[in-house]
Amino acid sequence: MLHTFSVCAYKESPYLEKCILSLLAQSIKSNIIICTSTPNSHISSLAKKYELDLFVNEEKNGIANDWNFAYKCAKTALVTIAHQDDIYDKDYVKYVLLSKKYYKDMNLFTCASQTIKEDGQVKNGLIEDVKCMLRLPLRIFALSNIPMVKRLSISFGNPIICPSCCYDKSLCGEQLFKDRYSFVVDWEALLRLSKDSYRWICVERPLIYYRVHNLSTTKLCIDNDVRAKEELLIFERLWGRRTAKLLMLFYRKAESAYK
Numbered sequence: 263m264l265h266t267f268s269v270c271a272y273k274e275s276p277y278l279e280k281c282i283l284s285l286l287a288q289s290i291k292s293n294i295i296i297c298t299s300t301p302n303s304h305i306s307s308l309a310k311k312y313e314l315d316l317f318v319n320e321e322k323n324g325i326a327n328d329w330n331f332a333y334k335c336a337k338t339a340l341v342t343i344a345h346q347d348d349i350y351d352k353d354y355v356k357y358v359l360l361s362k363k364y365y366k367d368m369n370l371f372t373c374a375s376q377t378i379k380e381d382g383q384v385k386n387g388l389i390e391d392v393k394c395m396l397r398l399p400l401r402i403f404a405l406s407n408i409p410m411v412k413r414l415s416i417s418f419g420n421p422i423i424c425p426s427c428c429y430d431k432s433l434c435g436e437q438l439f440k441d442r443y444s445f446v447v448d449w450e451a452l453l454r455l456s457k458d459s460y461r462w463i464c465v466e467r468p469l470i471y472y473r474v475h476n477l478s479t480t481k482l483c484i485d486n487d488v489r490a491k492e493e494l495l496i497f498e499r500l501w502g503r504r505t506a507k508l509l510m511l512f513y514r515k516a517e518s519a520y521k
Contacts, residue, residue: 263292263293264359265359266293266295266336266337266341267294267344268295268341268342268344269296269344270297270344270345271296271297271300271346275346277347277348278304278305278346281344281345281348281349281350282296282308282314284351285350286312288352288353288355289352294314295316296315296317298316298317299318299322299327299328301318317331326441326442329438333429339431339432340359340428340430341428342354342358342425342427342429343424343425344425345425347473348471348473350469351467351469351470354373354470357373357469361463361465365461365463367407367459367460367461368460368463369433369458369460369462370428370452371463371465372397372428372464373468373470374467374468375390375426375468375472376390376471376472377471377473377474378471378472378473378474384471392419393419393421393423395421396415396416396419397421399415400463406464409456409457409458412452412455416449416452417501420452423470425470426469434455439451443492445493446489446492449496497509
């Protein structure tokens with residue numbers, strides 16, 4: 263197999279099994295492993311039930327460390343760090359492998375998503391439309407290896423859904439995420455990856471269902487204001503302090519989708 267789903271499992275999520283089932287239902291089979299820094303009977307029983315390898319991270323140093331651990335545990339070059347709350351379309355791996363077949367220099371694959379709300383309904387809105395617009399430069403595949411094009415797609419916010427990303431470890435390096443942040447870990451990694459000449463491929467099809475609920479990391483970071491503080495720091499790196507503050511006036515409206 264050419265691809266691995268490294269599932270990041272945390273505590274006792276009621277959604278973990280649904281995530282695993284969506285990975286097992288892929289039209290093209292993939293390796294599936296579970297990685298956790300909070301081992302418990304719920305996670306281990308699901309790993310045993312579906313005969314999946316379970317890796318325990320003994321270093322409890324935050325989300326970046328957890329993601330790096332999941333990234334490193336994959337034995338294949340292509341790896342998707344799957345979040346336990348989300349569901350993947352059956353053709354996700356199919357599009358990853360097709361993209362890699364035609365673009366050997368692809369080090370990042372991403373796609374559109376649909377949002378699952380707290381009540382279980384799938385509902386997209388203005389935020390998804392804006393993200394789609396921001397991803398437009400990446401859909402011009404002939405140009406999506408140019409650093410300026412990649413940077414443009416993430417300069418007005420991060421429209422790339424983290425669990426939608428498949429990374430080529432042979433082109434991305436061994437240490438993908440930095441532990442300086444708690445929320446914008448993926449955005450900061452994208453900024454670094456955008457500087458090289460490898461290609462990003464964005465398939466504008468909803469190949470992942472992204473779940474938003476009251477215990478999600480996104481919601482918790484909004485409630486304790488971590489998200490706003492860290493996003494401001496990224497905007498300052500991109501645009502400078504004055505412009506960053508103006509952009510945040512618009513960008514913070516996005517938080518209403520998670521409240």
